[in-house]
Amino acid sequence: MNTNLDMNKKVKVSEIAAVAGVSPATVSRVINQREIVKGETYEKVIQAMKQLGCSINESPIPQPASTGLILINIPSLNNPFYGAIIKGARASISRHGYSMLINEGHINPGTIDLLVKTLKQNKVIGLITMNCIETSLIKKLSDTTCVVQCCEYNEDTDLPYVSINDIASAKMAVEHLLAQGKKRIAFINGPFRYKYAKHRLQGYMQALEEAGVPVDQEYIVQLPEIDSDLATSAALQLLNLSEPPDAFFTVSDVYGAAVLRACYLSKRRVPEQVAVVGFDNLEISKSLVPALSTVNQPKSQLGFMAAETLFEKITNPAIPNKKILLDTELIVRESSSL
């Protein structure tokens, strides 16, 4: 990395950050890409550096803003959900003249160091994460580069994010099933470490409680990952209960498709005997047999807004962190339309 910091004595970036009252990542940007850091913040960092006895070499750096790279982290390429989000992000990133690469994989104590190394060794000026990440690790990332969270976010940090209201979205889906006259509504959920899983469970419970329908723990299934086979088995098990569910709400269309498959295998008519509503509005969902009702996430917009928020933050680190929740919509198709 082309730092042109004249070190009159050894000073750590973190010390400059502490004196300037900004993040270490902001200090790095002032040093390496100062043309993209706005006036006030820039001045703070320069003053702190002077105070600590180091200064920036004032000769111009032949480095246009657009040499930087934006990195997008997604949990898995196997879930087609992320494709449309990245399409939206790409639209924003191209507009700003930057290039974008994708990092796939979970961020955990075993992978964080390699990711931080990748951020540092390449000209990564900003990171959009879509993973569920421990607070200590997301802080490590935001000390390294500018971070915006998309979909999953940490409620106990002050980072910018763009997401949806999962509680209201899940509630809307379950209220639709109740309105179709369904009473025994099963819920197939994902791993509970995800914010979406916690919030969608809340929305499910709220809808039932407000309708005076008792919550039956037997109808709530928590799966360890987004996997079709697991979900089909779980649904078949529920359909074999002495009092089987008459509807399913699932946190992913992948699970929704698996429930349709379980209904086919156990010879239940959809939606007459069992209604199904998924989540995400994947490309495939409208092609399923029967077509799957779902909660549409504004995927392109999520990606676009996350990237725009990132650029705002990169060019002006002093602005307050934006926390944006976008609206979802219920798409009623054959699988729940009585």
Add this chain to the structure above:
Amino acid sequence: MNTNLDMNKKVKVSEIAAVAGVSPATVSRVINQREIVKGETYEKVIQAMKQLGCSINESPIPQPASTGLILINIPSLNNPFYGAIIKGARASISRHGYSMLINEGHINPGTIDLLVKTLKQNKVIGLITMNCIETSLIKKLSDTTCVVQCCEYNEDTDLPYVSINDIASAKMAVEHLLAQGKKRIAFINGPFRYKYAKHRLQGYMQALEEAGVPVDQEYIVQLPEIDSDLATSAALQLLNLSEPPDAFFTVSDVYGAAVLRACYLSKRRVPEQVAVVGFDNLEISKSLVPALSTVNQPKSQLGFMAAETLFEKITNPAIPNKKILLDTELIVRESSSL
């Protein structure tokens, strides 16, 4: 980029390459990452440089091999096919201690310059492409970094690749439909610029010809992209012919799912009235109603072998370029099992 080439006079990398009889990318690697280029090739380049009046600064570069980045280019994140390939590639790349990022998008005259810039500005030591790329553009990429093609490859270049035998695979699928007693087999193909599309059409035709079944051009549909809606419409149109097909072979499970949907909408029983075989063995295919027969591509292995081939080429550029075709297998499920 940290070139430490002592230029006594101006010499282009391409000139050194021509004299040494190696690619310009190899010269770049000798200059920048000489610790990973094997003896004989290294010597050739050094001799050529001496001959042209320039030399490498012999002071050691503090740059371990594992600081390099491997880039994988995929056409689209919307096709879940690529997820499993990348999983395989990741296994190899981790084993070699490198990190990996994904570049999504088509490679064409409008995008090549940004990609080359991205390759140069980051420490990209190798590139795996899964796109269909014009020969002049793939040459531009292989002049910049070490390239291995995966799935799609250019038949008119000498680059290493790992792919499948598309002709034999398509032939196997169509022969299976013929063996089920089907005679009017429609074929839904993808964009013809892809090698896979050309070869699978050949395989389809060969199977029909060998069985003495006349090829009916009306049954062959060429779609411009992998899109469910388009494929459903195309299938419905075929099913409305006065002599509708009694089977479909499609080049993607995404299309296969769309055909199942078209059969549902036009009230045809699958597989009795219409049998369907897709391609790729996507995760979702076994969950469809009915479960979709398909040609399984050894996706993880394709990715793993592509990355292993890349590392062999990086560490020893002088070895002949490997051209590997892996075996596929037919998976017969409900949609074609009579």
